Amino acid sequence: MKKTVFAALLMLAAATAFGAEKRWVVSEGTTLKSEQSVSAANLADLPVGAELTLVEDGGRWLKVQTADGKEGWVYAGRVADAAPVAEVGGGDGLLGGTMQQSQINTAKADSARSIRGLSPETAAYAKQHGTPEALKKELDRILARKVSDKEVKTFLKEGKIGEYAR
Incomplete structure (x- = not known):
C-alpha cells in the first residue's frame, strides 16, 4: 500500500513538472515582485534569458517560480513563451529586439518599422517623388x-x- 501511494505521488510530481509551462525573461531590468504591482517589493532581479515556471496566469501579471525556487509576480510584457535569441546586430533598438516575443500582443510589422526606419519600398517612393533632402536628413536625425x-x-x-497601467 505504501509503495503504491509513493509511486502515485512520484508519478503526479513528474507529470506536474513535465507539463509545467515555461516562460523566459526578455527585458532588461525585470524584477520578481511580491504582488501584482510595479510598486510591490522586489524579491529578485531576473536577468534576460532566465527560465521561469508559470504558477498562475493573472493576465497582465504572471505568478512564476524561478529556477532556485523563489515565487513571485512578473509583468507579462517582460517575459515570452520562448527563450530569447540573440539578434544580428545585437538588438540594440529602442525595445531591445525582444518585443516581438513578448507576452503582450504587438503588431510585429508596426513595431519593426518604427525601430528600423524606412522600408526599401518607402525609400524608393521618396526618391521617385523627390522628397526634399532636408526632410530626409531630419528623418535620419530622428532615427x-x-x-x-x-x-x-x-x-x-x-x-x-504597460506594467504602470492601473
Missing part, C-alpha cells in the same frame, strides 16, 4: 536618436503604460 532606459521608464510611468 539616430538613442533613448535611455531611464527615459523609457519615465515615459511608461507618466503615460501609465
Whole structure:
C-alpha cells in the first residue's frame, strides 16, 4: 500500500513538472515582485534569458517560480513563451529586439518599422517623388536618436503604460 501511494505521488510530481509551462525573461531590468504591482517589493532581479515556471496566469501579471525556487509576480510584457535569441546586430533598438516575443500582443510589422526606419519600398517612393533632402536628413536625425532606459521608464510611468497601467 505504501509503495503504491509513493509511486502515485512520484508519478503526479513528474507529470506536474513535465507539463509545467515555461516562460523566459526578455527585458532588461525585470524584477520578481511580491504582488501584482510595479510598486510591490522586489524579491529578485531576473536577468534576460532566465527560465521561469508559470504558477498562475493573472493576465497582465504572471505568478512564476524561478529556477532556485523563489515565487513571485512578473509583468507579462517582460517575459515570452520562448527563450530569447540573440539578434544580428545585437538588438540594440529602442525595445531591445525582444518585443516581438513578448507576452503582450504587438503588431510585429508596426513595431519593426518604427525601430528600423524606412522600408526599401518607402525609400524608393521618396526618391521617385523627390522628397526634399532636408526632410530626409531630419528623418535620419530622428532615427539616430538613442533613448535611455531611464527615459523609457519615465515615459511608461507618466503615460501609465504597460506594467504602470492601473
